[in-house]
Structures are given as C-alpha cells and as structure tokens.
Amino acid sequence: MCDNSVTWSGWYRLFINGLSAQIPGTCVVVYGCGTTIALWIRGGHPTVEDGVVTRDVCGNDGGYCCYHLSVPIKIKACPGNYYVYELVRPNGCPFAYCADVSSINTSSTAITPVAISTVYLSADPCFNYTVLDNQWRAINNTYASVRNCDQSVTWSGWYRLVINGWNAQIPDTCVAQYSCGTDIPLWIRGGHPTVEDGVVSREVCGIWYHCCYYGFYPVKVKACPGNYYVYELVRLNVCNSAYCAAVTNISATFPTVIPVTSSAEKILESLSSANPTKLASYGNLVLKTSEKLISTLVKPTDTSDSVNFTLSAVEGQVFMVGRQVSLDKIPRLDTTNSSMGIDLIGIAKNNNEKSAAVAFMSYTTMENLLKPDFFNTSNDTIKTMMSTVISATLPRTTNTTLTKPVNFTFRHIREFDPSGSLSCVYWNISEWIVDGCSVLETNSSYTVCSCDHLSTFALIMQTSSPPESDSQLELLSLVCVIVGLVFFSLALLTFALCQWSPGVNNVARINICISLLLAHLLFLLTQQFLSVIRPQQVLCAVISGLLHFLFLSGFVWMFIEAVLLFICVKNLSQISSKKKEVLSSGFMCVIGYLVALVVVCVSVGLVPEGYGSEHCWIKQEKGFIWSFLGPVCVILALNIILFIKIVITLNSTLKKLNAEVSQMKQTKIMVFKTLAQCVVLGCSWILGFFTNGNKELEILFLILNSQQGTFIFLIYCVLNNEVRQQYKKFFRCLCCGHKQH
Template structure:
C-alpha cells in the first residue's frame, strides 16, 4: 500500500497528465500564427501556434503568471513541415503537492524548499519534438532569498524531482532562469546546508586559533628566510611546510567566512576547492619529508660527525613536495571534473577520499617513523651517564619530541572522530591550527643562534640598549634534524 506522500505524488502526476491532455486540445493548426491564454484559480495557460506563413522571427517568448519561456519554435516548425505549437501551463498550487520532499539531495544534511510554481511545457500536435537549442525558463521566486543560497532547476519524472539536463543560467534574489535541453514539468528548488549553520562559539574559537597559528607561521617564514643559518642545517622542508600551511589556512579561513558569497559563483567555488586540495596535500607531503629527514638524522646519531650532511637535497624534496600533490589533484579533477566545489567549497561527497586517502597514508607513515625515532633516542640515552646534565637534557628532549609530534601532523588523525565528540573537536581544532606555533617555538625561539639574531635585530632597530651575546652556541637548530641531538651529556669512559 502506498504511503501518504506516494499517494499525493501519484495524484499530482495524474493531474499533470490530464491537464496537459485537456489543454493540448486547445492548440489549433494555423497558416500564420495565433496565441491564446487562459487563467483560472489554479492554473495559467499560454498557447502559441505558428504555421508555414508565419511572420515571427527569432526565438519565441511566452509569458504567463510570473513565468517567461524562451523557445525556438521556428526551429521546431522547420522539422515539422513548417508548423508547431507550444503550451505553457503554470500550476499555482501544485508545488504544495509535488513538494521538495520528492527531491533527492546530494547532501543529506541539507534542507530543500520549493522556490517556484510548477511549470509544464509541451508541444501538442508535433511529431518531432527535438529541441534545436535549449529552452530558457525564467521563474519568479515564491519568496525573496539571498543570492548565495543554492538553487536547483529540476523536472518531474514519475515520482521525483531530478535535475538531469537542466541547470541554473542566471539568478538574483527574486528570479531564476533555468536552461533545459528537453521539455517536461519544471520547478525551482533551493537547498540550504544545515551544517553551514555552525556553532558561533566554535566559529569564533576556530577564527582565533587559526589567526594565532597564522601569526606564528608568518614569523617562522620570515625567520627561515632572513636568518643566517648554520651550513649544516637545512630548512627547505620547514620553510615550504610553513608556506603551504600559511596559504592553506589563510585561504580556508577566508573561504569559510565568506562561504555564502563565494558559493554564488560556482566556478570560483570549484577553483578555490582545487587550490585548497593542492595546498593541504602539499602540506602533508612536506610533513612527511620533515619526518624522513628527522628519522635519517636520528638513525645516524651515533655514527655521523657534526659536519656530515644527512638531509635530502632541495632538488629532490621540492619536486616531491609539490609534484605529488599536483598529480593527485590533476588526476582527481580529470576523473571527476565536478568533484571540487561542494556546498562548503570543498570536495563533494564520495570524492573526499582523493584527499583523505593520501593524507591518512602519510600520517600513518609519519606516526610509525615517530615511534621509531623515540625508540632510537631511548636506546641512545641508555649509554649516557646518569647525572644532573642527563636529567635536564632528557626533559628538554622529551618536550621537543612532544612538540615535534605536532609538527609532523600526527594529531590530524584525531579529525577522523572529531565529528562524534565536542572534546575531540576542540582538541583537533587546537592542535591542527597550532602547527605554526610549534614550528616557531622549536626551530626559532628555542634555537640559540636564532635568538642571538633576534637580539641583533632588536638592537639594530633601537628597541634595546642591551648588547647581543658574543657566542652563537649551537642550540636546538644546529643539527640536521628538527631536534638537536648533538649536544649530549658526556658518556661514561
């Protein structure tokens, strides 16, 4: 037995068919052209017929009850011995029966609403109904809405509204024009993503944390670019990681704060989604490169001399850091051109694994490398004499390793369960946004050479009368890895 919504849809579909059959009988053949209109409490009808001797030129326009239709009736007539008729029926109450509940939304979290009257367009007494060019249907909204809300041009098929062959060609707050390559019964539906109605507290917290992270990312980029570094130190991975994170977080923050304005321009929304896809993927690749370099440094801890280089050359890391992400984004866009540009100007559902797949793989590898690094360092410290210097060194090292865990992006794995728990959501938001803070703290602020350089700049600009320290030290940034492991306490002899 049909459910109530199904029965309503069946009744509505029956009304559509009977009305079209009845109105089609009013279209009479003619040698020139003729038009008729009929208005009742529930429908508005406009009929246009042309014959071989018509004086009409160009595209024909029919207007009735706040709906206008542009159709190439002359082109249709040329395929039908010079004669053709078109009927436009506007149903004033049918949108309450064939409502938006019959529309299959792409996003289950969105709310759909009917935004126009239901409009049927038919070609009675016409054998070849192929359209020479798409028709344009301009419909007035049932209520004025923001231009940023998502609209869908749909047509009725058996028991549901679908959008194949129809698209929005123009829109404003009061009207929308649909372009369709076939004739049927049409309507306009608006969807609003309920997920976009975010918690204002979380939104403010997100903005504050991201801005703090961006500040320290900017300071880190300036430091890596302007400071004179020990020749044994390679900051290529860290500098590129900071640049990618800085651009990605900045663009993401701007996109989400102006999402409704950006979403009104689908091309711009898709482009931004593609750029974000590339920047975040590149960031994770650079995190992986940083993890590999740290692993190589720690593995050779006991054998490598202080002057020996163990890092990867920039000619190798730069193509890997950006090429891997570029290939994935390019292939993804080629396989599914409509995969970029969801309601949130990100990846559409079912396409997110083009991002999550590589990211999960890189994060798992980083986590494994980090565990190996911890085991290697622990075994190394066993040979160090147990005294006050070892205890102090161990505490500093543990702190640096904890922060390094954040720099390598391992906490991003928390994002998998962030949607299920507010605590996890806040923790993930904090850790993911503060990678720049961690990089600046470990590789800049706790680096003796960098602090000395800061003091020189401070004095140069007249901000301090204190002279910089004479020694440069070897600080936390003098090793080839992210953590200085060359200044260990003396070993037992």
C-alpha cells in the first residue's frame, strides 16, 4: 500500500471493524500494516486539554525506528476517548499510515439523549439530506432503477435511502454480482457507525472476481437519532456500477421523523434569512428540547452523583444530591467557558424528598439564534456576545426556590474592550433582559455574574458605534501627507546638495527628515493597503513597531536639535568667531536612534501583544499607548524647558553684544528661529492630546502634523538667504542650459 497517492483533505477518525483506532505511538516493524514503510507518530497522543498538537511521523528501516521522517501531522483528542488526525501526503512510496486498536476504550457513555438537541445548533447531515425513494435498486432487484450506472449522477451533499417508505441502507456485506440492476453492485466495508461515532468514512467495494475487486472513493456515513443512516455519496469511476440498498435490520420509522426534519430545516433556513421572530421561536424550541432531554439524565441517589457530557455544540453537567448527602456545599459545576455555583444542598433541604438536581449547559453556537441584538436598550450601541449562552435548571425538583443567589463565571470568548459596558442578561421568551442579574466582578479574561433566579443567561457588552467613515477627511489626510512627503524630500535634497557655512550643523535636521519621511510614508502605505495587511497579524504588529520606532526617533532628533540651538544661543557672544563642534555627528546618530530602539525593545519585552491594533498601530489596552505617549511627553516637556531657557539666555546675551553687531537684527533672527524651531520640534503634537473626537481640532492636528516637512523646508531652506542664492544659481544654470540647447 502507498498513501502518497491519496488526496488527503481535512480531519480523519480511524476505525477497524467498527472499533475506534489510533495511529501507533511506538515503533512499527518493517513490512507491517500491508506496506514496506509503516508510519507511526513520535511524541505520543495528546489529552483533551492539550487541544490540537503536531507530531512527527516516522518510518522504520529495520535498523532505526525513525530513519524515514515524513511530513508532520496534527492530532486532537476528542471527548469520548478517541482521536482525529489531519493527515497529509507522506514523503514517498511505499509509505502508509498504520492503525491500532490496542489502547482504545470502546465503551460509550450514556449521553445519547442529548445528541438530539444538538442537531438544531449546526448544519447536521441528519437534517440536511435528500430523500431518495424509488430511485434505488434493492438487492432482490424488485426496485431496480433503469439508471444502472451511477457514474453519470452528479451527487451533491447527503442522502437518506428509502424503498417504498421503508428506511434502507447500503449493504455492509458482500453483494452478489449483477444484483441491484447493475453489473457491479456496490457495498461498504467496515460496518455502519453508531450515533456516538459521528461522521465516519467507509470504503466502497464492488464485486467482480471477488467481493472487493473494485475499490472506489470512500463515502461518509452518519447514524442519525431515529434509527436511520445518511450517506455523503460521491461519483464513481467505473460505469455499470451502482450503489445498492437493503432494508435488512432497518425499521420503518421514516414517517415519524419527518416533523423533526422539517423543524430543523426551518431553523437552518431562518439562520440565513435572519428573521428575528423565527430566530427567537427556534431558540426557545432548542432550549425547551434540551431541558427535557437533560432531565432524563437525572436519576435517584441517596448521596450524590453527577453526569458530564461534551458534544460539538453543547456541553454540560448534571449534579444530584439525596437524603444522605455528606457534602457541606455543592461542588462547582464547570464547562469549558463557564461555571456555576449554587446552594443545591439548601434547596434539597427545602424539599420533602430531601433531594434535588441541577442541570448546567453551555451552548457554543446558540448566539446564532438568540442574538445579542435582542438585548433592547434605549441607547444606540453595538451589542457583542462576550460569552457562550448557558442554561441552568432544577430538573425533577419539587421546590425550586433558591436559598441564595446563583453565581455564574463567564470566560470572555472575544477581545475585551475596556470602554464597553458589560451586562449579565437572561432570556425572556423574545429578548435578553437584565432584571435580577448583576455584575459582581470583571477583568479582561472573565466576568462573574450574580442572579436571583435560574434561566438561560449570557454576558453582553455594549460599545459605542464607530464613527462613520468621512471620505472628505480621508481625502484631506491623503493629500496632506503626500504634500508633507514631497517637502520632506525637497528639504533632504537641499540639505544634501547645497553648500552651507562651516558653522551650520545639519545632522539633526537631516535625520529628522529621514525619520519622519519614512514614518509618514509607511503610515500612508499601511492605511491605503490596510484591508490586505490587517489579516496578517504578524506583519501588522511589525509595522506598528516600526512606526513606533520612527516617530520616536523623530522626537529624539527634535530634542537634539533643541539642544544644539540652546548651545548656539549660549555661544552667541562668540558668533563672529570660529566655533568648535560641540557634539560629534557619530555621537548624535547613536543617541538619536538608540534611545528610540531601546524604548521599542523594552515595550516589546514587557507587552509583546501590544502591537497590531485595528489600524496597525499601538493598541490602547492596558495603557500600552503610553509606551509612545510617555517618551513624547518627556521630550515635549524638555523642549518647553529649553525654549524658556533659550529666551532667557537670548535676552541676556544680546544685551552684552558689542556695537559691531546689530542688536535689533540679531534679536529678530534668533527669536524667529526659536519660535519656528518650537513648531518644528513637535508643538503640533500637543494638539493631539485635546482632540477628543472634535472634528475641527482633528483637522487642525492633521494639517499641522502632516506638514512638518513643509515647515522644515520653509524655515531652513526657503527663508535662508544663503540657500535662496544657491536656488537662484541653480535655476539660472538650468535656464541657460535650455537656451543654449
């Protein structure tokens, strides 16, 4: 055998003659399992709590058990003591997976009654099938179809077989040749599953020289409550072959299950049409059915007993106490995403039988029916279901009066918004209401609710509606950022190509332009392609980290420029002499970028999940935004202090200048430079602290912040006489070159 030629798709559960099987977790001998290289998994099987794990796949060469290392596979342990595997194509031939029943417990738990209620919560094949009647060929040929070749049939979805109103099934034993109105009658090998087995795959065989001479694509089979089967049939690859049907061992229960099928189909249709009235109606039906079914699990006991069950769409626990119970208090009832504490002992004491039972269920998909929008509030907010829907009842208990309030703990199943408002609600026929429930405790992970009655409960968060997208503001932002980028580029070209006097140090200004140019360019590209970038969480987090670094480095360079300006003012008395360079370019570059890099690295180390918000920027949760705002505030405060010091120093210095220097001219130049420098150093960012949704302030902040490149170009290039003279020479040469040409 060689599994390299198999098209593996999705998850698989293994069976051998109807028994659950697993891929061996220890070495398999060479030539085992009907192949040369029998594959086994290294690392052992997981537990239910481990979730999905990845395991290496090994093949024995006769000397070393893991000589052949194939492609790893994923494994999950399922409630009910079985495993499922996401199988992939092995590396070569003849490689094949093995199966083993040695360590699988084949006993089933008594949870069948609840399986019926779960079909309402998902697209279960037991309620999504096509009935085939009088199109099927029975083994005795009485109902043979004229279509004796199923290769031409376009099969789609699940099918239930009926012969003249009787439930039928595909035979699971060999069928005689030329039966069922065809040359090659088909049967399935491996037997039919039970309800607990769920959906299984079965090999399809066709008789010719022997019972399984022809092997066809496997079909999926599911046993449904009501004693019938449904099949996901596939197209055949050989003509004159057709599926068979038999009524052996199947009872004629078809008419009795039609109402259930109709109800389930209506529920599924209502999910797509989203009619609130229908959703509420079918939600109530599910709740009532579930409560009736779970009450069948209650059994008399003198002490205490419990029953747990876990299914794909619902999980729960039933706890019972009797007259001779020795517990001081009821143990906590737990499901994956919720738990409940109730004084069942006190309730039992108030009953004549001195017994009581509590049923606690958690529905994973119930919010599709009982939507959070059914929580009617006066304010216009967005409602989000923050928990699974749970239900608590006291089945087969005479006096259901609570002695103490019941506490429920909900684990948040969605990201917690600190600005949102949480409400513990219960379901009242057609809507969620709050009466009798309150929030005791909450954090980012879970919320504890207290209620004075039992019902169906949930945790709903209300958040403010996001502001509508303003196309004009977005267009203004795009234009402003592009204009700012253009002037940043012009300023960089000017600093790089123009000749400056020896006393002028442009290192800080060049690096300010580089940092802010890259930051604004990256931000612009990110917002333009946000729909593509946002789903890539790692890429979004990396971009937000780069933006953090670039903007911070821009602020650090602004501070360095302020320090240089302060030093310039301090040395104003020596303005006519040749000044010595106070700070080396290399030292400034280290400070300018290292400080920002250290802040970002520390932020990543402390809160690695803080990057990658909805707009690929720093997240607001846990105050992580202060990893940016904190350093910005410090630098702005230092710049203000330096500004004050510059003004004081400038005033005192100019009074001491000799008469050869024009005091008035120098005063005007230095004050203008100081004020302009203050704007360039980031005073526009102060405005960002006071916008608070004010549209006018947001527009002003947008314009000022995006035009930092324009300010730098105007102050240091256009308003600089030396630079203007060089501009004139450049344009004069350019014009002369055109004239000569």
